[in-house]
Amino acid sequence: MRFNSQWLDQRPYVIAIFISLLLIIWLATGLGNEKINPDITAEKRAPVPQVKVATFVAEQVANTVNLYGRTEPDRIVTLQAQVKGTITQVFAKRGSFIEQGDVIAAIALNELPAQLEHYRTLLKQRRIDYYGAKELFKDGYQGESALAQKLSDVTDAKAELARIEKDIGNTTIVAPFAGVLNERYVEVGDYVGIGEDIAMVADLDPLVIRAHITENQVIKVKEGQVANIALLGEKQIQGKLRYIASVANENTNTFKAEIAIENGNYQYLAGISAEVELPLEQVSAIKLSPALLALDEMGNIGVKSVVDDHVVFTHINMVKSDETGVWLSGLGDEEQIIILGQGFVRPGDKVNPVSSEP
Incomplete structure (x- = not known):
């Protein structure tokens, strides 16, 4: 032993080599374990997040096109004086x-x-002068030019007579169509000149909602289809899509549309805000709260669900919406959608889903 100890004391590099070999073996063993079990190491470092999910079932709903506008008269005209004079009588009240x-x-x-x-x-x-000139022309005592002048005189007198008869007719202001006398601008004794306003008449039957349809929506609707209409302060009523423009507006790239509402008793007024729903085909959709919608990295709207304990992001299409929620297509017949914790997980993440009622 004394020999060995002296031998090692004389050769310290042997001890250094031995210690270095031990360190290399220990490091190699640790790195090998990490390479062999990277998932186990990652799991030890980061616990699996927990999210709350609820099962949503699809239902058949009508896909719709929603438009917004205001009720307007079918026709409206301002009657103006065609002759000057004093108003002698008024017959209709505003x-x-x-x-x-x-x-x-x-x-x-x-x-x-x-x-x-x-x-x-x-x-x-x-x-009389013309007929006399005509006889003289036949006998050769009157030139053709003189005869033409007499005919021109007759034509001038006819034109003046027609003008006077028209002016007399224009002294009576009449309604051009049935409707409401929305405004009367004159009273008895007022003097009016040519072109001054007398009254405004509005035709409220049918009542018309004028709105605009996008280029994506216009191919889905057709003239004559039924429209569900919600007027401000009124119960829902029905109308009919009576007109779609064939040429889009250059500035907005939308198509003008008119929805007509029967208004025989004039119960609906013009100028009321209206929401129009044009029902289309039936589609399978899931109803969700708007709070459950999310965006992916590209800014596309969708929802996050859980499939086999992993987060899945699904792009959706909005079918319709109301104050209770939104109906979305593009999902399956049944989905486990994340209702709590979706902001802390990304698509592909492994999660621990906890079921809850929607």
């Missing part, structure tokens, strides 16, 4: 219902009756 042809107001005739008699007499005289 807000009253009028039929086509009903008299709204009358303008004083003034000198129009006298002018009518004058041009009637003038026309009769010029016709």
Whole structure:
């Protein structure tokens, strides 16, 4: 032993080599274990997160196109004075219902009756002159130019007579169609000039909702289909899609649409906000709270569910929505959707799902 000890004392490098070999063997053993069992090492470092899930079952719902607009009159016109004069009578009150042809107001005739008699007499005289010139032309005592002048005089008298008759007719302001006298701008004694407003008449039957359809929606709807309408402060009613524009608006790239509502008793007013639902085909959809929606790394909307204890992100399409939730297509007939903890996990992560009621 004394020999061995002296021998080692004289050779310290042997001890250093021996210690180095032990360190290399220990390090190699540790790295090998990590390479052989990387999953076990990772699991020891990071515990599996727990998420709460609920099972949602799909149901058949009607896919819809939702539009927003306001109710408007089918037609609206402002009647203006075609002759000048004083208002002598008014026959309809503002807000009253009028039929086509009903008299709204009358303008004083003034000198129009006298002018009518004058041009009637003038026309009769010029016709006599024309027939006399025509006979003279046949006998060769009248030139063709003189005969043409007499015919022109007859035509001028006819035109003036027609103008006076039209002016007399325009002194009576009548409704061009049935509707509501929404506004009357004159009273008895008012003087109106040509072009001044007399009254405004609105046709409220049918009542029309004018809205705009996107280029993706326009291929799904057709004229004549039934529309479900929710008017502000009213119960849901039905209308009909009566018109779709064939050319899109250049600025918005949308198509103008008109939905007509029967309004025979004028119970619905113009100017009310309206939401229109155009039902399409039946689709399978799951109803969720909007709070359960998520975005992927590309900004696509979807939901996170659990399949075989791993998180799956599924892109969805929104079918319809209301105050109680949204209906989504693109999912299966039954899905385990994460309802708590979805913000802390990513697609592909292993999780420990805990079931709960939706």
